[in-house]
Amino acid sequence: MKKKSVLIVSGGMEIGGIERSLLGLLNAMDYERYEVDLQLFSVGGELLKFIDSRCNILPEIRVCATMVQPIASVLKTHPVLGIKRAVTKIMTERKYGTDDAATFALLAEYWHRCVGSMPKIQKHYDTAISFMWPHDFAAKNVNADRKIAWIHTDYTRANMNFQQDETVWNCFDKIAGVSDEVCSTFASVYPNLAEKLITIENILPEKLVRAQAEEFVPNDMDTSEKTVLSVGRVCHAKGFELAAQSAKIMRDNGVKFKWYILGYGPDEALLKSEIERLQVGDCFVFLGKKANPYPYMNACTVYAQPSRYEGKAVTVREAQMLGKPVLITDYETAPSQVENGVDGVICPMGVESVAQALTDLLADESTQAKLIQNCGERDYSNRSFMQVVYSLL
Secondary structure (H helix, E strand, C coil): CCCEEEEEEECCCCCCHHHHHHHHHHHHCCCCCEEEEEEECCCCCCCHHHCCCCCEECCCCHHHHHHHCCHHHHHHHCHHHHHHHHHHHHHHHHHHCCCHHHHHHHHHHHHHHHHHHCCCCCCEEEEEEECCCCCHHHHHHCEEEEEEEEECCCHHHCCCCHHHHHHHHCCCCEEEECCHHHHHHHHHHCHHHHHHEEECCCCCCHHHHHHHHCCCCCCCCCCCCCEEEEECCCCHHHCHHHHHHHHHHHHHCCCCCEEEEECCCCCHHHHHHHHHHCCCHHHEEEEECCCCCHHHHHHCCEEEECCCCCCCCHHHHHHHHCCCCEEEECCCCHHHCCCECCCEEEECCCHHHHHHHHHHHHHCHHHHHHHHHHHHCCCCCCHHHHHHHHHHC
């Protein structure tokens, strides 16, 4: 029987939640039934080597690669695109500002103005999947009988030209959200697209996660004391400054702990400045970028995610997969991540609330044991959702 052809389009395979979710999807595919091509805008990243060898990774399209490069370097290699991006940046920031919400506008405008300068993929596919927003390239430069776009975030937090963005989403036959809550918030922004929505939760490579978790014991993490770990991009959405402010309350109340931050991002200097201002530097350790975060998850006492908003945080699922007590804030999609009091704790999004909830969880070994046991009895890989994926291909 002839295999069905599938093209998956995404940005790259750097360390990140979307990238790990993509890895899980690629490694769960039935390669006896599907011929899968992967088009990355930037062919590289720490996770690239873990992709199933039966997946055909297409050559990088150099013009597309410029979209993940700094404007200064693009001006040297592709001056026309560089000028377009520079002008777009100025105009968009004047209209929408420079905060996290306005980042959506900037990315959307970059692709809207530049996708016409990019080559079309000539091969025809049965199905094309655009796994990372913005979806302009798959919408306009890919030829396929069916097209599916993925949602990984809460679009109620965006500030951009929604009408223009909707024209791109309309090019897709189905729109897959990583949780029911993600689909619901998306539909509140794009009610005309509600009928296209379907839930496909993050499919995670459980065997790889568990194997990597046992690769080493971190020597830069002191497990003789109670430890809190947070993993993610250091940016406004992740709420790491809440961690700093909560840590001050905890330290002032005599709680003994060390909070480890694993990741990097644009707000790292701001976070370190806040930690210095609050004089809680002795409570924090910055681990930086790690290709393998799982031994650190394995070693921590509690995994904490003090986010302002999430689609469905892959790191929370991975921590649960490894049987760790998890504490998250009550962002919009939090109930899709944690069953409060059963396989994790959801606390109100406030400094005092986070400090109290974390203090209680660190001190309560019986609750920790219950959460660990319940996590161990659940399947967080979501491989059953592959049947939903196959129904769309």
